[in-house]
Amino acid sequence: MNQKTKPAKKTPAAGPKPKAAPADGKKKALDPKQIVHADFLAAAAPGSSLPAPTMAEIAFAGRSNVGKSSLINTLVERKGLVRTGATPGVTRQINLFEARARDGATFHLIDLPGYGYAKRSKAERTAWGDLIEGYLRGRITLAALVILVDARRGLEEDDLELIQFVEEARDVQRRPVEIVIVATKADKIGRSASRSAVAAIAKSTGRKVIGFSSVTGEGRAELWALLRKVTLGTPEATPVVKDQEPEPA
Numbered sequence: 001m002n003q004k005t006k007p008a009k010k011t012p013a014a015g016p017k018p019k020a021a022p023a024d025g026k027k028k029a030l031d032p033k034q035i036v037h038a039d040f041l042a043a044a045a046p047g048s049s050l051p052a053p054t055m056a057e058i059a060f061a062g063r064s065n066v067g068k069s070s071l072i073n074t075l076v077e078r079k080g081l082v083r084t085g086a087t088p089g090v091t092r093q094i095n096l097f098e099a100r101a102r103d104g105a106t107f108h109l110i111d112l113p114g115y116g117y118a119k120r121s122k123a124e125r126t127a128w129g130d131l132i133e134g135y136l137r138g139r140i141t142l143a144a145l146v147i148l149v150d151a152r153r154g155l156e157e158d159d160l161e162l163i164q165f166v167e168e169a170r171d172v173q174r175r176p177v178e179i180v181i182v183a184t185k186a187d188k189i190g191r192s193a194s195r196s197a198v199a200a201i202a203k204s205t206g207r208k209v210i211g212f213s214s215v216t217g218e219g220r221a222e223l224w225a226l227l228r229k230v231t232l233g234t235p236e237a238t239p240v241v242k243d244q245e246p247e248p249a
C-alpha cells in the first residue's frame with residue numbers, strides 16, 4: 001500500500017450527490033441497451049486510413065448540416081462526444097467512435113463527412129467522395145448505413161445516388177449492408193408534417209424510415225433498437241417497430 005497517499009478530505013462539494021431512493025422503495029430496472037461508455041477512437045482524412053476493422057460498424061451519412069453528428073450524440077446520450085455546428089462542413093474526416101451498452105454489446109459508429117456542400121473546391125470534393133465511397137465499398141464490417149434526410153426537404157438527388165451506390169457497390173464477400181433512412185429535425189415541422197414526410201420517403205424508397213429529432217429525442221429509442229437488431233442479428237426482447245398493423249386472423 002502506498003503510505004504516502006493521504007486519504008482525501010471529505011468535503012460536502014466532493015463527488016456526485018447520492019441519488020435519492022425512489023419513493024416507493026423499489027429499484028428502477030436498468031436498461032440493458034443503454035450506452036454506458038462512448039469514446040472517440042480514430043479518424044481518417046483523404047490519404048490516411050482507419051484502423052483495421054474489428055467489429056460491426058454503423059455509419060451515418062447525409063448532406064452537410066443535416067444533423068449526423070448531432071444524431072450520434074443523441075443516440076449515445078453524450079452531448080459533446082461529436083463536434084457539431086450551425087455551418088455546413090463541420091465534419092471533415094471519417095470519425096470512428098466506440099459505444100458499449102450496459103449488456104456488453106459494443107459497436108463502432110462512423111460519422112461521415114457530409115455531401116452536397118458547394119463551398120468546397122472540386123478537388124476537395126473529389127478527394128472526400130473517394131474517401132467515403134472507398135469506405136462504403138470496402139469496409140467488410142459495415143453492417144448498417146443510416147442515411148439522414150432533412151424531414152423538411154425529403155429525399156434529394158444526392159441521397160438517391162448514395163442509396164443506389166450502396167446497393168450496387170455491395171461486395172459479394174461481405175455481409176449485406178442494411179440501409180436505414182432517418183428523417184431528422186422533425187421538431188422543426190411538428191408531428192403531423194413529420195409523419196407525412198416519413199410516409200412519403202418510405203413510399204418512394206420502399207424502406208423503413210424513422211422520424212427523428214436530436215432536440216426532443218424523438219425516434220432515438222426506436223432507431224437504437226433497430227440498429228442493435230440489425231447489427232447483432234438477434235431479435236430484441238421487446239418489439240421496436242410500432243407502426244406495423246397486426247396480420248388479420
Ligand SMILES: Nc1nc2c(ncn2[C@@H]2O[C@H](COP(=O)(O)OP(=O)(O)OP(=O)(O)O)[C@@H](O)[C@H]2O)c(=O)[nH]1
Nearest residue numbers: 065066067068069070084085086089090091114214
Ligand atoms: N432543430 C434541430 N436542429 C438540429 C437537429 N439536428 C441537428 N441540428 C442542428 O443542425 C446543425 C448541424 O448539425 P450537425 O450535427 O453538425 O450536422 P452534420 O450533418 O454533422 O454536419 P456536417 O458535419 O457539416 O456534415 C447544428 O446547428 C445542430 O444543432 C434536430 O434534430 N433538430
Ligand SMILES: [Mg+2]
Nearest residue numbers: 068069090091
Ligand atoms: Mg458532422
